[in-house]
Structures are given as C-alpha cells and as structure tokens.
Amino acid sequence: MACRYLSHRGTSGSATTTECWPSFRELLWDLVRRIPAGKVSTYGALAEAMGDRGAARAVGAELSGNPTPPDPPCHRVVYADGGIGWYGGRGRGAEEKERLLRSEGVEVSQGRVDLSRHLFSDFRCRPFLTEMREEQDAVASAVTNGGAEPALVSAMDVSYRGDEAFAARVDFLLDSGEETGHRLHRRRVDLPYIPGYLSYREGPALLPLMEDDGRLHLVDGHGLLHPRRAGIACHLGVRGHRCAGAAKSLLCGVLSDESVLVDGEERGRMTGGYYVSVGSNVTLDQACEALERLLDIGIDPCRRAHRLASDFKRSS
DNA sequence: GCGACAG
DNA sequence: ATCTTGTCGC
Known part of the structure; x- marks a missing residue:
C-alpha cells in the first residue's frame, strides 16, 4: 500500500506513524550521541543522514530543546560553515558551546571550527525522509x-x-x-x-x-x-x-x-x-x-x- | 549574493 | 505552527 504511515492497525481504527517510520526525535538524538568528543557535525549533515538536508532547521529546533545538556552532546553540532551557532536557544550561549568544544580538543579560531579536521560524518542511519519522498x-x-x-x-x-x-x-x-x-x-x-x-x-x-x-x-x-x-x-x-x-x-x-x-x-x-x-x-x-x-x-x-x-x- | 519553503 | 507585547481598526 502506498500509505504505510497511515495504515490501520487491526480493526481498532487507530492509525499511527510510529509503527512504520522511525521517530525523528529518537533517531536524531541517537545520531548526536555518536559524535565523539573532539569531533563535530552540522545541522545539515544530521538532516542528510536522515534523508533530507532540508530538515536542517527542524534538527536545530529539536536540538535547542535538549533537556539535559551537555549529555546528549548537542554542542558538537555547528553550522555548515563551521560557525559555532547557538547553545541554549535564541542566540545565547555561544561562549559556553565554544568552551565545551575546546575542552574536548576541538580547535576554534575566529569563532569557527575547522571542519576539514573535526567533521565527523560516519553516520549510518536509515534515510527515512528519502523513503517518505519515494512514498510521496x-x-x-x-x-x-x-x-x-x-x-x-x-x-x-x-x-x-x-x-x-x-x-x-x-x-x-x-x-x-x-x-x-x-x-x-x-x-x-x-x-x-x-x-x-x-x-x-x-x-x-x-x-x-x-x-x-x-x-x-x-x-x-x-x-x-x-x-x-x-x-x-x-x-x-x-x-x-x-x-x-x-x-x-x-x-x-x-x-x-x-x-x-x-x-x-x-x-x-x-x-x-x-x-x-x-x-x-x-x-x-x-x-x-x-x-x-x-x-x-x-x-x-x-x-x-x-x-x-x-x-x-x-x-x- | 540571492532565495528562504504548507503548518 | 507557537511564543508574547503592543498596536490598529471595527
């Protein structure tokens, strides 16, 4: 059937997404936890790992809601140009983010990370957004x-x-x-x-x-x-x-x-x-x-x- | 630099 | 969409 996401379960009449698609939130935090200390990733790279770079803003929005920083290490996610970006939401905390990255061995100069040295991109992840486009x-x-x-x-x-x-x-x-x-x-x-x-x-x-x-x-x-x-x-x-x-x-x-x-x-x-x-x-x-x-x-x-x-x- | 995208 | 204060118009 063309609409797995809307498929019904038995005769209950309920339809859920979770039965067919992975949870964006859970998958994203799994990916973030895989970025090792001393490395960084980018909002767009995480979105691309899930199947569409266009979801970069959604990635940023979700990471900004990290309830227990710096445990899921969202501070290891930066802009595509190496810019540090925000930490704690709404333009705040760039200093704290930079301090955390430095303490992990990431070099930051001119407010930027050298991605050629520190970019981690060994994500293996189901590209479910690509699968959704195919279903579309x-x-x-x-x-x-x-x-x-x-x-x-x-x-x-x-x-x-x-x-x-x-x-x-x-x-x-x-x-x-x-x-x-x-x-x-x-x-x-x-x-x-x-x-x-x-x-x-x-x-x-x-x-x-x-x-x-x-x-x-x-x-x-x-x-x-x-x-x-x-x-x-x-x-x-x-x-x-x-x-x-x-x-x-x-x-x-x-x-x-x-x-x-x-x-x-x-x-x-x-x-x-x-x-x-x-x-x-x-x-x-x-x-x-x-x-x-x-x-x-x-x-x-x-x-x-x-x-x-x-x-x-x-x-x- | 430009463009920038349902809800 | 949601957040949130202020402002405009009927």
Missing part, C-alpha cells in the same frame, strides 16, 4: 480527479501544544451554508514540521476525522501544489476520501492571474485568499466553487476549523 511519488500517481458535485463540505485544521495535536473538522451544507456539526480528535505527533513533509506530521491526526460519504474535505495545506505533487490533501485523498487543499501561502509555484503554475502546468488556483489544489477525488473547479460558494455567503470554513481546533486545544 506513489501517492502522486494515485491521485484522481472528478466525482459528483459535492453537497457537503468539511473544513479541517490542526492546532498544537508541544507534541500533541488537536484536530478539528467542521461540517457545512453547501447550498445553505448551514453548519451541521463537528468532530474532534487528539493525538501525539512525532515528526516536527518540515517543509514538504506536512502530511507525515498532520495526516495521522486528520485521517480519523474523515468520512467517505461524498463530502469534500478542505484541508489546511496543499494537494497537488507540492514539489512532488503529494501535499497532505493528496495523502488523505488517495485513501478514498474526497479532499482538496486550501493554503494561505505557497510552497512552490508562481501565480499567473488566478492560476498557480508549476513548470507551466496549472496545479492550483488562488481564490478568496486561499491557494486551492486537488487532493484526490475532486476537480479543481469543484473545490474552488465549493469554497467560493461558502465565502460568498459570509462563511470562511477554513477559519472556522482553525478556531475550532484552537478552542479544542485551549479547553483540553
């Missing part, structure tokens, strides 16, 4: 357009507190705009936000809320308007649900009139302040018309879902 290619090829005109629309969003996700879905009748109900779901997440991998962070929290009764699900994020045509709306859509993405900003593509083009191809459309793109089982026209219809009668379903998820978190 399979997801993209499974996307389908079309279906009957939707009469029901549900908007979905997720709010966070630490590694806990609070997901919400709000339902509307398309013709009257009447709000007919909502569903909530709370769960732990174990992947940080990494551009291009949003579906692996938020998908597991949203999937249990989806319903295969012909309704169109509008998800906060992109569908085909993604570097590998596999945004979160596609991941959820290829599970058999009708799904489109509605995002507030672009991940890729250029705006040309109302269309968003990638390599000259229309992958999405800007309407009502949202970038809309197909997830699966719906056409771009249908998704845009549904959103426009609700906006026209004064209802912003995405904002409603955002507030519901936010309220759900606050009251939990």
